[in-house]
Structure formats: structure tokens, C-alpha cells
Amino acid sequence: MNIRQYLPAAVFLGALVAVQLVISLTGAAFYFTQITMSFYYTIVVIGLCLLMGYAGQISLGHAGFFSIGAYMQAMLTTHDFSSIIHSSWDEVFKNVSQIFGTVEWYELIPEKIGAILGIPVKLFVGLGDIFGMFVPGTDGFGNGILSYAPSAALFISLLTAIGIACLIGLPVLRLKGHYLAMATLGFGIIISTIVFGTKLFGEADGISRVPAFHLVGPLSINGGMADRTVNYYIAGIILFIVLIVSMHIVASRVGRALRAIHGNEQAAGSLGINAMRYKLGVFVLSALFAAIAGVFLVHYNGSIGTSETSVLKSVRYVSIVAAGGMDSIWGVVAMSMGLNFVSLRGYFGSFDEIFFALILVVTMLFLPRGLFRKEYLEVVIKKTRRLTRRMVLKRKLEKKGIVFANKKKDDEK
Amino acid sequence: MLTIRNLQSGYHKLRVLKGVSVHVGENEIVTVIGPNGAGKSTLLMTVAGILKPFAGTVTFDNTDLESFSAEKRVEAGCVLVPEGRRVFSTLTVKENLELGAFLRSGKNEKSAIQQDIERMYSLFPVLQKRMKQMAGTLSGGEQQMLAIARALMSRPKLLMMDEPSMGIAPIIVSQIFKTISMLREEGLSVLLVEQNAKKALSIADRGYVLETGQIVVSGSREELLENHDVGRAYLGKDYSTIDE
Structure with missing residues (x-):
């Protein structure tokens, strides 16, 4: 750059x-x-x-x-989230499955998954508390x-x-x-x-x-x-x-x-x-x-x-x-x-x-x-520049007394 | 440098190459000639890692390339100039060249890349003139030069070219081929796939003739040029006798 x-x-x-x-x-x-x-x-x-x-x-x-x-x-x-915080993992899974639909797929999950991981919900939340993850509201x-x-x-x-x-x-x-x-x-x-x-x-x-x-x-x-x-x-x-x-x-x-x-x-x-x-x-x-x-x-x-x-x-x-x-x-x-x-x-x-x-x-x-697009802008600039240049030239010539014949009149002849 | 042994390859279930063995030595230009549909491009795409072989081995610099992805093969120094040029038409010539050095991204590489770009400009002066132009607006010959220069930007040891003469004015083809032999002098190995057998054999050291997925003739340049069948089928000799 x-x-x-x-x-x-x-x-x-x-x-x-x-x-x-x-x-x-x-x-x-x-x-x-x-x-x-x-x-x-x-x-x-x-x-x-x-x-x-x-x-x-x-x-x-x-x-x-x-x-x-x-x-x-x-x-x-x-x-x-307060009810989830105070519940067990089992209940958490139950709640989540209810949120997402009628199929009780939480039953398919090994019951003791929380125990296997060894992390109680409260500790998880406790960590959250330390980092200020949860805030009260209404x-x-x-x-x-x-x-x-x-x-x-x-x-x-x-x-x-x-x-x-x-x-x-x-x-x-x-x-x-x-x-x-x-x-x-x-x-x-x-x-x-x-x-x-x-x-x-x-x-x-x-x-x-x-x-x-x-x-x-x-x-x-x-x-x-x-x-x-x-x-x-x-x-x-x-x-x-x-x-x-x-x-x-x-x-x-x-x-x-x-x-x-x-x-x-x-x-x-x-x-x-x-x-x-x-x-x-x-x-x-x-x-x-x-x-x-x-x-x-x-x-x-x-x-x-x-x-x-x-x-x-x-x-x-x-x-x-x-x-x-x-x-x-x-x-x-x-x-x-x-x-x-x-x-x-x-x-x-x-x-x-x-x-x-x-x-x-x-x-x-x-x-x-x-x-x-740049190209379009350049075309516009070029066109306006040409137009203004022509206008200026025309005015200069008119000042000198030279008048351009109008194209239309030429055609009529 | 590159040794292809009993290579079988193709598309999905279609077997195009039926056991091809090709060898490219250090500092050598080797050409593979053959008619349409013989499997020349398939051969190169398989070596480049774009197609997976069904059987056979590809060895480059004494390492088996089987587990190498297309990117790894470029990094190893084995680079392909694809058929029909395939330059990036919406990018400028310079950006195309910079992309050729894509895998060279170290800290000290920036000035080296710049130097290499300058070197490409000296190899192909027309590219310098077109530096800021979109690659899509170049002529066919210029695009081919750009494609070759782009491949060279990765500093390959082996350059594989798929039909560089396709759709280009003969005078430009000669010019490109001259540059290729010049690069060989500097230590580059080249595997050149061509339909234009005469042109290809004019710079190659050795050649193979590939027909329907099999090598039918191989030999040094002189041998191939003197071979009666090769002469008749690919070099346009003896046609008058056939007519009679």
C-alpha cells in the first residue's frame, strides 16, 4: 500500500x-x-x-x-440464563432439546457427559462470574x-x-x-x-x-x-x-x-x-x-x-x-x-x-x-473538458468578430 | 531430473495414459509429440499434480512426487505452463508476474522478486512495454510469453510447457523457442509437449512420440528426424508418394 x-x-x-x-x-x-x-x-x-x-x-x-x-x-x-445456571447438566440438555424441537435427542446423549467432563454447571458459571460473563437485567x-x-x-x-x-x-x-x-x-x-x-x-x-x-x-x-x-x-x-x-x-x-x-x-x-x-x-x-x-x-x-x-x-x-x-x-x-x-x-x-x-x-x-468506475469518470471528465474548451474557443472567436456558421443553416443551403 | 515410470492416468474411469515412461535429464530439453487425443496434456497435468495417476511413479530430483499436492510440486521446482495460456486476463501483466512468485513470500524475497521481474522484462521486452496493461488485452503470442514468464517467476528447475505454439504466429513461436533454448543454457530443464513436431524437434535434445496413450517411438532428435514413420506422420515428408 x-x-x-x-x-x-x-x-x-x-x-x-x-x-x-x-x-x-x-x-x-x-x-x-x-x-x-x-x-x-x-x-x-x-x-x-x-x-x-x-x-x-x-x-x-x-x-x-x-x-x-x-x-x-x-x-x-x-x-x-439463571435457571440453567442453577441446574444440573441433565436438565440443561433437557432444556436445550425443548428449545430446538420435540425430538428428545438429549436422551441419546450419554447421561453422565457432565460427569465425564467433570465440570459441574456451577463451576462453568463460576468461571463466567469471574470474567463477568453474566450480567443481571430485567x-x-x-x-x-x-x-x-x-x-x-x-x-x-x-x-x-x-x-x-x-x-x-x-x-x-x-x-x-x-x-x-x-x-x-x-x-x-x-x-x-x-x-x-x-x-x-x-x-x-x-x-x-x-x-x-x-x-x-x-x-x-x-x-x-x-x-x-x-x-x-x-x-x-x-x-x-x-x-x-x-x-x-x-x-x-x-x-x-x-x-x-x-x-x-x-x-x-x-x-x-x-x-x-x-x-x-x-x-x-x-x-x-x-x-x-x-x-x-x-x-x-x-x-x-x-x-x-x-x-x-x-x-x-x-x-x-x-x-x-x-x-x-x-x-x-x-x-x-x-x-x-x-x-x-x-x-x-x-x-x-x-x-x-x-x-x-x-x-x-x-x-x-x-x-x-474510473473509466466512466474519465470519460465524463474528458467530455466536459472538450466541451468547455470548445465554448471558450467559440467565445474568443466571437469577440474577434468571427461567427461560426450554424450547422443547421449549412444543411438548409 | 524427472523420471516417469509406467504412468497410467486419465479422467474418472477413462484411462488415457496406458503405461508411459519418460525421462528428462538435467539441463535437457525433451519433447513429447503426438496427435490430438494421444494424452500429451494428460501426461503434463498428472506430473503437475492436477490429475491423480492410476498407477506408476513420478520421481523428481530423486523424490517420489506421489504425496505432493500441486502446490508442493511448484515449490519443489516443477512448474507447468498450461495449455491455451490461461493468463489472468483481468489482472495487469505485472500482477500476473507477481502471482508467478506466489510461493516465494519470505522477508528478503521482495527485492529478489523485483529483480526477477526485471529479468523477465529483459527476456521478453514486449512485456515491459505492456506492464500496466490488462493481460486479457495482449495478443496470443504476448500472452504465451507472459504465461512462460509467469511460470519462470517461481524459479523452477523443470519447466513443463503444453503446446506453446498453439494459435500463435510462426515468427513469434520461433522467438519463444529461441528464448527457451537460451534458458536451457542457464540450467533449466524443459519438458515440451507439442503437436508442431517440426518446431519442437528443432530445439529438443530428445523426443518421444505418444500415440493413444503409449510411447511408440523415442530417441534423440536426429533419430526422430530420420525415422521414416515419424517423418511421414508428423513432419509432412513423403506425402507425394502416398497420393500416388
Whole structure:
């Protein structure tokens, strides 16, 4: 990376401050909410940009990874774990099996698994107490509950997402093209179905009352009116870090390997690039980005609903990446911020999903390389420069008394 | 350097190579010629580790390559220039070259890689001119040069080339072959697979003729050039007598 590559990053930080100042000065602070949410969605899109634009592997299941992060975080920070803490392992298994369905599969597990491991539940929890893993709170009815601290939940949520991405990625990434799209689409539907059918995840109601995520000092991620500006900056900085990480990956030899795999997997192999390892790596990384976005956004919104798991959300991410230019991170970021903001403000009304589908179709038909491309910008600059030069020349000549014959008049003659 | 013994290989259940033995010595150019479908590319892909052999052994530098993955084989110094060039068309010429040195990632390698890139530019001056161009916009001959240069970037001991003359102007083919013999002078071994037998035999020390998965003739360049059957089938000699 040289200094020129950092320029867009500096511009990003500058724009972050400039937008904040403009909004604060004009007193339209309500815009912060949508911009902050757009920041988080953009993190998902950047991960997908690495996967699709650079490595050339499509995923129609990224709403799934977003949901894994968001739902795990919401569940862990709102569910009451106090009864589990004080029960035996046997009861824990019983409860877990009840959560996930009617089949009493816990009976299949050796009864004495806890004893075999030699770890009583209390000790497990005791460790949790030492590290401050559990914090007291209240549920919707004012009853006291004991649930995971957001920071502990963060690790569990992200690890879950990474684990599932590895499990899914290994078999699925052997597929190519349409088949990969279909397989990831199926994954998205599975996640959506699990969420809809699981009591723990609130079924169709989603999960609400997600507490604030206290970072350091007075900084906390929450949707409160007073913290709007702070949260705008927190989200902006998280996005910024993700951006820097992604840019470094793209510019490194790993980035080159990804593009080589995109170009031709067999040729990449003949150069000693282990295609499967890199494909899996970037798949897991993009899933991790999506989960990070989910984790933080759920704290910001304070709740999560089933619409986030919908397949159409995945389609939306894909269409943003396509419209932004696939392998141009900054184009994708600009496109994501613009489209997400407009969509969240509700300008598309009830045609929201149709609009994103339309964008995908139009992009594929007319702008297969995306809207924000250097080449297009160069053409525009060249054209305007030529036009202004011609105007200036014309004016100069007119001053000297030379008037150009109009082309139309020539034709009439 | 490379010893292939009784190699049997193919795709799924289809056996293409039916027991092929080929030897490439140190600092030697060996060519395998043969018609379409003889198994020439299959042979190279098996040696490169892209295909798994059914039977037989491949020994490189006195080590059995059986347990080596494709990446390991590149690391060991046995690299393939695939058929039809396969350059990364959306990457620039320079990025293609850098990818060739993918497995060389040590701390002191950066300047060495840069030096090697310069060396490739001196071997193929046209690549320097096209340095920042997308590889997909190069002509066929230039792409072939790039593919060879890219393979050389891993500093191989053995370069395997699959039909480098395919679809390229004859004058460029001669130029490429001249560069290959030059590289041999510097200590490179080459296994060259070709349909263009005349061109291949012009630079090779020895050659094998592969037909339907079996070696039918082998010998030194002179022997092959004088062999009546080879001459008629691959070098276009004696055709007038057949017509009559």
C-alpha cells in the first residue's frame, strides 16, 4: 500500500466529520439514525464485495450470516440464563432439546457427559462470574434475569458465525456458478426457517429489549436520542476499520491470489495457489463481517425482526455489490451508503424490494461493471473538458468578430 | 531430473495414459509429440499434480512426487505452463508476474522478486512495454510469453510447457523457442509437449512420440528426424508418394 491508496481513506474520514457537522448545524439529527444503520449494512456489503468482486464466488446467503450474528447476540443478551445456571447438566440438555424441537435427542446423549467432563454447571458459571460473563437485567415484565454481557455475547456470536461459515463453506465452495448461488440461497432459507420456528429466537416476533453495549467510558452502542451523534461516529469508525482491513487484503498477495482464482482456478493452482483454502478464507471473512454488522446493529436498534433473515435481504446485498462495481471497494461503499440510506428513509415506499431487484437487472443489462468506475469518470471528465474548451474557443472567436456558421443553416443551403 | 515410470492416468474411469515412461535429464530439453487425443496434456497435468495417476511413479530430483499436492510440486521446482495460456486476463501483466512468485513470500524475497521481474522484462521486452496493461488485452503470442514468464517467476528447475505454439504466429513461436533454448543454457530443464513436431524437434535434445496413450517411438532428435514413420506422420515428408 502506498500513500495514494490511503487517500480515499482520508477522504472517508473527512466526509464522516463533514456530514456530521452539516447535519448537526442544520438541526436534522434524525438523519443520523439511517446513516448509522447504513454504515452497518455497508460492512456486510464490503465482505460480499471481497467474496464476489475479488474471489468471484457468489453468495445469496449473507443475510443468513448477518442474522446469525444479530440473533445470537440478541438472544444471549436478553434470554434468562439463571435457571440453567442453577441446574444440573441433565436438565440443561433437557432444556436445550425443548428449545430446538420435540425430538428428545438429549436422551441419546450419554447421561453422565457432565460427569465425564467433570465440570459441574456451577463451576462453568463460576468461571463466567469471574470474567463477568453474566450480567443481571430485567425482562419485559420487570422480572430480574441473568443474561450474557454484550462483550461475552459478542465473542460467542462471532465464533458461531465463523464456525457455521466453515461448516457451510467447505462443501459449498466446491460448487461453481449457478450451483454455488443455489446452495448459498438454500442456506439463507434454512437460517430463515430456523429463526421462524425457534422459540428461543422469538419466532415471528423477533427479539426486542436488547440492552445497550457499553464500550469504554461513556461510549455505548444504543438507539437513544442523546447518543445519536456518538453512535454515528462509533459505526463510522467500525466501518472504517473494516475498510482498512479489506483494502490491505486486496492490495496484498492474498488479494492477488483471490483475483487469480477469480480469473482461472486451474491456472492459479498451477502457480501453487491453494484455491480451496483461499476461497474458504474469504468466505469465512465475509461471513464474519456480516456477523459483526449484525451484532452491532442489533444493539443499535435494540431489537431484531425476521425480515432481516429474508432471502430478499441477501438479494439486496448482492445487487448493491453489483451496482457498485463488484471489485471496486469504494464504489461499493458509496453505492451501499446511498442506496441503504434512501431505502431506510423510505423513499422507495412499499416498492423497496422491487427497486433493488430492478437495480440488479438494470446493472446486469447495461452496466455489468457497475456504476462507479474510473473509466466512466474519465470519460465524463474528458467530455466536459472538450466541451468547455470548445465554448471558450467559440467565445474568443466571437469577440474577434468571427461567427461560426450554424450547422443547421449549412444543411438548409 | 524427472523420471516417469509406467504412468497410467486419465479422467474418472477413462484411462488415457496406458503405461508411459519418460525421462528428462538435467539441463535437457525433451519433447513429447503426438496427435490430438494421444494424452500429451494428460501426461503434463498428472506430473503437475492436477490429475491423480492410476498407477506408476513420478520421481523428481530423486523424490517420489506421489504425496505432493500441486502446490508442493511448484515449490519443489516443477512448474507447468498450461495449455491455451490461461493468463489472468483481468489482472495487469505485472500482477500476473507477481502471482508467478506466489510461493516465494519470505522477508528478503521482495527485492529478489523485483529483480526477477526485471529479468523477465529483459527476456521478453514486449512485456515491459505492456506492464500496466490488462493481460486479457495482449495478443496470443504476448500472452504465451507472459504465461512462460509467469511460470519462470517461481524459479523452477523443470519447466513443463503444453503446446506453446498453439494459435500463435510462426515468427513469434520461433522467438519463444529461441528464448527457451537460451534458458536451457542457464540450467533449466524443459519438458515440451507439442503437436508442431517440426518446431519442437528443432530445439529438443530428445523426443518421444505418444500415440493413444503409449510411447511408440523415442530417441534423440536426429533419430526422430530420420525415422521414416515419424517423418511421414508428423513432419509432412513423403506425402507425394502416398497420393500416388
